[in-house]
Amino acid sequence: MAEVAYLVFTVAGVDLAVPASSVDAVTAVERATPIPGAPPHIVGLVALGDRVVPLVDLEVFLSLASTQASPVDPLFHRTLIIQSGAYEAGLLCHRARGLIGVTRSNMKSPSVLQGAGLKPFLTSELDTQRGLVGILDPKVLLEAAAVA
Amino acid sequence: MSPSSSPAICSENLALTRVGPYTVAVESDRISRLLQPGKRPSDADIAVLIGASELVGEPSRLLELEHAAGRLVIALHGPIRLERSSTKLPCFFPALIASTLQQSCLKGVVKHPTGLAFVLDVDRLATARLVTVEENISCESD
Numbered sequence: 415m416a417e418v419a420y421l422v423f424t425v426a427g428v429d430l431a432v433p434a435s436s437v438d439a440v441t442a443v444e445r446a447t448p449i450p451g452a453p454p455h456i457v458g459l460v461a462l463g464d465r466v467v468p469l470v471d472l473e474v475f476l477s478l479a480s481t482q483a484s485p486v487d488p489l490f491h492r493t494l495i496i497q498s499g500a501y502e503a504g505l506l507c508h509r510a511r512g513l514i515g516v517t518r519s520n521m522k523s524p525s526v527l528q529g530a531g532l533k534p535f536l537t538s539e540l541d542t543q544r545g546l547v548g549i550l551d552p553k554v555l556l557e558a559a560a561v562a
Numbered sequence: 563m564s565p566s567s568s569p570a571i572c573s574e575n576l577a578l579t580r581v582g583p584y585t586v587a588v589e590s591d592r593i594s595r596l597l598q599p600g601k602r603p604s605d606a607d608i609a610v611l612i613g614a615s616e617l618v619g620e621p622s623r624l625l626e627l628e629h630a631a632g633r634l635v636i637a638l639h640g641p642i643r644l645e646r647s648s649t650k651l652p653c654f655f656p657a658l659i660a661s662t663l664q665q666s667c668l669k670g671v672v673k674h675p676t677g678l679a680f681v682l683d684v685d686r687l688a689t690a691r692l693v694t695v696e697e698n699i700s701c702e703s704d
Binding site: 447448449450451452453456459461464465466467468470500501502503556559560561562 | 583584612613614652654656657658659660661662663665666668671673677678680
């Protein structure tokens, strides 16, 4: 069975992943330009090359309260630039973990990660050596993050 | 609509002003004159428009702008800085925040030497129906 690459990252101690095909870049953003009237989960804009990309704070958007005793050093914070359909955004995460190859048979229906803010965007869960990873649907995520 | 589709184009000449933490730009060819506050009533206040009225003091100057159907006057709260580019500037309009920009009568974002600036949509400001809610004025989406 064919493997599909997923990019794993951590937000507030929760390991999540998106299809690598939806990720345009992984970068470190130091400062964002605030946006007038933006909701709390959209923290600003950043200029990247020939584009201007809005940044989504996943910890806020997914209502993830950190369970870690020590916060992740900001030096490890990363921004995943993802595109899906009409939308592009930088997803702020606490750590980018790298790529994993996943087959459909490894995925299971979400049953452990049940947070109300996270659940609508989970397509499946995956057991890895490091622990449980929640697989996100980037299309649904970005459509929900967009300001109506 | 692709997020990476070509952005619109803004004039190479911009007038920039700070409103709290935001930099707002007006295309210079829209400016007809600068007025002292009190010379005439303003049609809109830039700080109220972008939801930053609590962050600024009294208006310090008025800007008369030309739009498709006439002129309007907006109140500003700081100095204006003119910037000229050698070419017209791409004006980005990220789909994720399209509604946010439209509600503040902003046509997009441009890069300038010191950062990003939000470009005022003068025509939208002039033609949008203005709704007064608790002393705030905003642009409704059409």
